[in-house]
Amino acid sequence: MKKYSVRPNKDADAWFLKIEDVAPQQDFDKMDEAIEAGEKVAEENKPSKLTIYNHLNEVVDEKTFG
DSSP states (O other), rough: EEEEEEOOOOTTSSSEETTTSSSSSEESSHHHHHHHHHHHHHHOSEEEEEEOOOOOOOOOEEEEEO
C-alpha cells in the first residue's frame, strides 16, 4: 500500500503533498488544494492511504483507497 500525506511547511503557510513521507511531490498555497490533489493521486494509485495533518502537524483525517 502506498502512503501519501498532506502536511504544512515549517511556517504553516504552504502545504506539501508527500509520497511515503519523503521529499514533497507538490506544494500548494491552500490546504484544501493539497487534499484534493492527494485524494486524486491516492485514488489513481490504489491501494493507498492519505493522511492529512493540520497546521500543528496533528493528524486530522485518514482516508484509505482501494
